[in-house]
Amino acid sequence: DADVTQTPRNRITKTGKRIMLECSQTKGHDRMYWYRQDPGLGLRLIYYSFDVKDINKGEISDGYSVSRQAQAKFSLSLESAIPNQTALYFCATSDERGLTEAFFGQGTRLTVV
Amino acid sequence: AQSVTQPDIHITVSEGASLELRCNYSYGATPYLFWYVQSPGQGLQLLLKYFSGDTLVQGIKGFEAEFKRSQSSFNLRKPSVHWSDAAEYFCAVDGAGSYQLTFGKGTKLSVIP
Numbered sequence: 176d177a178d179v180t181q182t183p184r185n186r187i188t189k190t191g192k193r194i195m196l197e198c199s200q201t202k203g204h205d206r207m208y209w210y211r212q213d214p215g216l217g218l219r220l221i222y223y224s225f226d227v228k229d230i231n232k233g234e235i236s237d238g239y240s241v242s243r244q245a246q247a248k249f250s251l252s253l254e255s256a257i258p259n260q261t262a263l264y265f266c267a268t269s270d271e272r273g274l275t276e277a278f279f280g281q282g283t284r285l286t287v288v
Numbered sequence: 289a290q291s292v293t294q295p296d297i298h299i300t301v302s303e304g305a306s307l308e309l310r311c312n313y314s315y316g317a318t319p320y321l322f323w324y325v326q327s328p329g330q331g332l333q334l335l336l337k338y339f340s341g342d343t344l345v346q347g348i349k350g351f352e353a354e355f356k357r358s359q360s361s362f363n364l365r366k367p368s369v370h371w372s373d374a375a376e377y378f379c380a381v382d383g384a385g386s387y388q389l390t391f392g393k394g395t396k397l398s399v400i401p
Contacts, residue, residue, distance in 0.1 A: 219391070
């Protein structure tokens with residue numbers, strides 16, 4: 176089993192719909208992150224969480240929200256999806272040393288039509 | 289603010305040839321530097337990292353990178369490329385303590401048999 180698991184792997188949704196992307200990890204890491212990847216733009220940080228009670232906005236948090244349900248689970252929600260949120264989304268985790276050892280999930284490809 | 293530039297969007301090399309992928313960063317002090325590889329349909333895998341000390345760092349899969357403070361560069365090298373190295377490569381910087389990885393836009397590597 177993968178250390179960082181994202182579900183679903185692929186999703187097509189309609190404009191205006193609410194959608195949740197889920198991430199779970201078995202690394203035992205405290206820190207979790209959501210990134211968005213767009214062709215030619217690299218990865219950009221959406222939200223990050225250092226523990227269950229600590230959630231922070233990243234570079235591009237507008238239009239997104241997150242929930243840290245447990246140490247091992249970090250969900251990303253699009254409250255009202257729009258087409259320019261079509262992208263590849265990655266969850267990542269790291270230990271208390273920060274991003275010295277970051278582990279990424281396999282990604283969720285989201286298409287908003 | 290920290291930033292990363294990968295000047296080459298796409299590089300094509302012949303199998304067995306040497307490889308150098310360029311990365312320049314902008315940050316006031318010595319940053320933490322990373323190279324990640326993304327194979328098609330996969331998440332990101334850490335190739336190597338630099339925090340301090342020896343400026344030539346060795347990574348997995350035969351890759352190495354050299355940190356040059358005077359040039360603000362962290363170029364990735366491999367002496368002999370294999371067909372399986374075809375992937376997209378991302379350079380990333382973490383301004384020590386910021387806990388936010390900033391990625392470059394990536395360099396896609398194609399390998400000719």
